[in-house]
Amino acid sequence: MSIWEYANPKRFMEWTAPVVPWAFGIAGVLTLGGLFWGFFLTPEADKFGSTVKIIYLHVPAALMAINAWFMMLVASLIWVIRRHHVSALAARAAAPVGMVMTVIALVTGAIWGMPTWGTYWVWDPRLTSFMILFLFYLGYIALWEAIDDPDTAADLTSVLCIVGSIFAILSRYAVRFWNQGLHQGTSVPVVTGGRTISDVYFWPLVACMVGFGVLFIALVLMRTRTEIRVRRIRALAARAARA
Amino acid sequence: MIALLLRDLRLSIRAGGGFGLGLAFFLIVVVLVPFGVGPDRAVLTPIAPGILWVAALLAALLSLDRIFALDFEDGSLPLLATAPIPLEGVALVKAVSHWITTGLPLTFAAPLLGFFLNMAPEAYLWLLASLALGTPALSMIGTFGAALTVGLRRGGLLLSLLVLPLYIPTLIFGAEAVRRGADATGAIAPLMLSGAITLGCLALLPFATAATLRINLR
Amino acid sequence: MLQVTDLRCARGGVPVLERISFTLQPGDALILRGPNGVGKTTLLRTLAGLQPALSGTYDYAEGAGAYASHADGIKLALTVRENLTFWAQVHGRSVPDSAYDTFDLGDLRDRMAGTLSAGQKRRVGLARLAVIGRRVLFLDEPTVSLDGFSVRMFADWMRDHHLGQGGCAVIATHIDLGLDAPTLDLTPHIAAADADGGSDEAFL
Numbered sequence: 001m002s003i004w005e006y007a008n009p010k011r012f013m014e015w016t017a018p019v020v021p022w023a024f025g026i027a028g029v030l031t032l033g034g035l036f037w038g039f040f041l042t043p044e045a046d047k048f049g050s051t052v053k054i055i056y057l058h059v060p061a062a063l064m065a066i067n068a069w070f071m072m073l074v075a076s077l078i079w080v081i082r083r084h085h086v087s088a089l090a091a092r093a094a095a096p097v098g099m100v101m102t103v104i105a106l107v108t109g110a111i112w113g114m115p116t117w118g119t120y121w122v123w124d125p126r127l128t129s130f131m132i133l134f135l136f137y138l139g140y141i142a143l144w145e146a147i148d149d150p151d152t153a154a155d156l157t158s159v160l161c162i163v164g165s166i167f168a169i170l171s172r173y174a175v176r177f178w179n180q181g182l183h184q185g186t187s188v189p190v191v192t193g194g195r196t197i198s199d200v201y202f203w204p205l206v207a208c209m210v211g212f213g214v215l216f217i218a219l220v221l222m223r224t225r226t227e228i229r230v231r232r233i234r235a236l237a238a239r240a241a242r243a
Numbered sequence: 244m245i246a247l248l249l250r251d252l253r254l255s256i257r258a259g260g261g262f263g264l265g266l267a268f269f270l271i272v273v274v275l276v277p278f279g280v281g282p283d284r285a286v287l288t289p290i291a292p293g294i295l296w297v298a299a300l301l302a303a304l305l306s307l308d309r310i311f312a313l314d315f316e317d318g319s320l321p322l323l324a325t326a327p328i329p330l331e332g333v334a335l336v337k338a339v340s341h342w343i344t345t346g347l348p349l350t351f352a353a354p355l356l357g358f359f360l361n362m363a364p365e366a367y368l369w370l371l372a373s374l375a376l377g378t379p380a381l382s383m384i385g386t387f388g389a390a391l392t393v394g395l396r397r398g399g400l401l402l403s404l405l406v407l408p409l410y411i412p413t414l415i416f417g418a419e420a421v422r423r424g425a426d427a428t429g430a431i432a433p434l435m436l437s438g439a440i441t442l443g444c445l446a447l448l449p450f451a452t453a454a455t456l457r458i459n460l461r
Numbered sequence: 462m463l464q465v466t467d468l469r470c471a472r473g474g475v476p477v478l479e480r481i482s483f484t485l486q487p488g489d490a491l492i493l494r495g496p497n498g499v500g501k502t503t504l505l506r507t508l509a510g511l512q513p514a515l516s517g518t519y520d521y522a523e524g525a526g527a528y529a530s531h532a533d534g535i536k537l538a539l540t541v542r543e544n545l546t547f548w549a550q551v552h553g554r555s556v557p558d559s560a561y562d563t564f565d566l567g568d569l570r571d572r573m574a575g576t577l578s579a580g581q582k583r584r585v586g587l588a589r590l591a592v593i594g595r596r597v598l599f600l601d602e603p604t605v606s607l608d609g610f611s612v613r614m615f616a617d618w619m620r621d622h623h624l625g626q627g628g629c630a631v632i633a634t635h636i637d638l639g640l641d642a643p644t645l646d647l648t649p650h651i652a653a654a655d656a657d658g659g660s661d662e663a664f665l
Binding site: 246247250253254257258314316317318319321322323324325326327328460461 | 506509510511512513524526527528529530531532533534535536537538539543546547548550551552553593
Binding site for chain 3: 008009010085149150151228231232234235236238239242
């Protein structure tokens with residue numbers, strides 16, 4: 001049996017029904033546990049004081065903001081190449097979640113920026129890139145909303161997502177070229193395997209990151225299920241109108 | 244394809260708006276800026292390159308929704324789609340004619356307006372070069388955006404929302420080239436990057452635009 | 462020249478017509494009939510290659526087909542001559558003087574299309590068909606807003622110049638063109654309510 005059979009809307013509804021509550025449960029335990037651990041059970045950093053603890057929200061949200069767009073890109077490509085409806089709907093479902101994550105990352109960053117840098121906002125490359133990402137989410141969602149025919153909307157938003165991804169990457173490097181910035185380097189560089197923060201902060205952060213990841217999956221599954229139901233109602237209404 | 248280009252140019256001259264409106268808008272934005280930030284030359288000189296680039300970008304945005312909308316309304320678009328020209332070629336021609344009617348005049352008008360903003364004398368040549376290299380990318384990207392929103396009733400506003408984020412790299416490299424040109428800190432690199440974006444858009448975007456048109460004609 | 466086999470087409474992702482088969486030889490025309498909304502436009506657009514068929518095949522020589530609807534791609538800011546010349550050039554041809562005479566446009570040649578009446582504009586749109594030199598025409602209500610005289614003019618062109626010289630045409634129309642052509646009533650071909658193949662099918 002091919003993996004694509006799970007992408008059939010009916011099969012998708014079947015196998016996601018039991019998964020969604022579990023995903024929310026795991027996400028809740030990990031996120032709340034990680035946040036509690038991070039906020040109350042870790043020592044205060046000498047340099048930053050308690051303000052540093054906002055990383056337990058800031059870093060996971062920023063991580064998911066980017067990964068949500070990446071997931072939308074993959075889903076769009078799957079729709080364009082293999083035309084699985086669930087894929088297009090999952091991309092649509094992920095966009096608002098990704099946008100909210102971007103907003104969380106921007107807002108927590110601004111709150112953190114005040115005590116650390118003395119300003120809520122600087123045109124630092126990372127901050128600016130996130131602002132641009134937010135604009136891309138906005139355009140993508142607006143295009144979905146503007147088109148009536150669901151398949152046309154799926155096609156056009158997929159093209160926008162693919163082209164937009166190229167320009168998003170271009171923007172990221174353009175912005176670096178434009179301003180060198182204040183933002184610290186990444187806290188958990190995956191590629192090098194090293195890390196720039198100590199263990200005592202690291203593990204609650206991992207819990208939060210995984211928690212946000214699972215939360216994202218849970219939200220996207222739930223929203224995709226809603227989108228599938230909307231399409232089903234639409235399909236039934238269209239048939240009923242002709243009968 | 245030459246016939247299509249000539250027809251579009253003739254239409255934009257006859258129907259008005261093509262050359263004139265974009266340029267007038269450019270002029271007005273540039274005139275408004277000193278009212279906003281004050282007449283102090285010490286303020287105006289450093290921001291002049293950025294203002295000119297942003298104003299040129301907005302002026303190019305102004306006429307985007309007409310690129311395909313008129314042909315869509317009078318039925319030319321499906322006829323062009325079944326004509327022996329590839330839709331990719333149609334997309335390219337549309338972008339070129341948009342550039343000739345907006346990007347090109349803006350490029351030549353910009354140094355004149357730089358004068359009003361007390362731009363540094365060293366920057367003029369860089370302004371001309373960066374606009375000449377960067378505005379074709381604006382037209383290409385804009386044509387893509389116009390194709391995305393062609394069937395929509397209120398596509399104009401959405402078009403701006405979709406296109407402006409895509410304009411960011413072009414704007415950054417273009418304005419950076421002029422700024423660096425003004426204080427002589429190596430304007431060649433951003434200029435070349437801006438040209439690279441234009442060439443990349445020229446090579447790839449007609450395919451995306453044509454695919455988008457096919458979807459919208461379905 | 463045009464062969465259609467068991468074609469099924471959809472509008473807005475819902476199947477509207479099915480089991481459509483016919484063959485046209487050079488010189489043949491086919492008149493499509495059926496109530497509004499039955500799918501005449503959908504069928505013509507599908508045949509012209511503007512939208513994909515759900516299933517079935519249609520076959521004609523590559524680059525021989527042309528589609529025309531009530532929106533005829535005439536630019537109001539160009540003269541009649543400029544409009545026709547443009548479409549001819551796009552198809553790699555030029556405009557013969559006879560095209561103006563056939564559609565009684567001789568005096569209107571240098572008038573702006575924007576100053577023409579609806580019927581005159583329609584005639585320019587039909588003259589476009591004469592200058593692009595396509596052999597297989599898919600026409601959607603070609604005679605809308607034409608007076609009786611112009612309808613006969615169009616029918617004469619269709620019979621003598623297009624069909625008479627080995628072209629063929631599928632025409633959706635409500636009026637009698639006086640052509641010696643078979644009629645295809647689309648009503649029996651309306652897709653069943655439970656027909657499969659729509660883009661929404663996976664959701665049912």
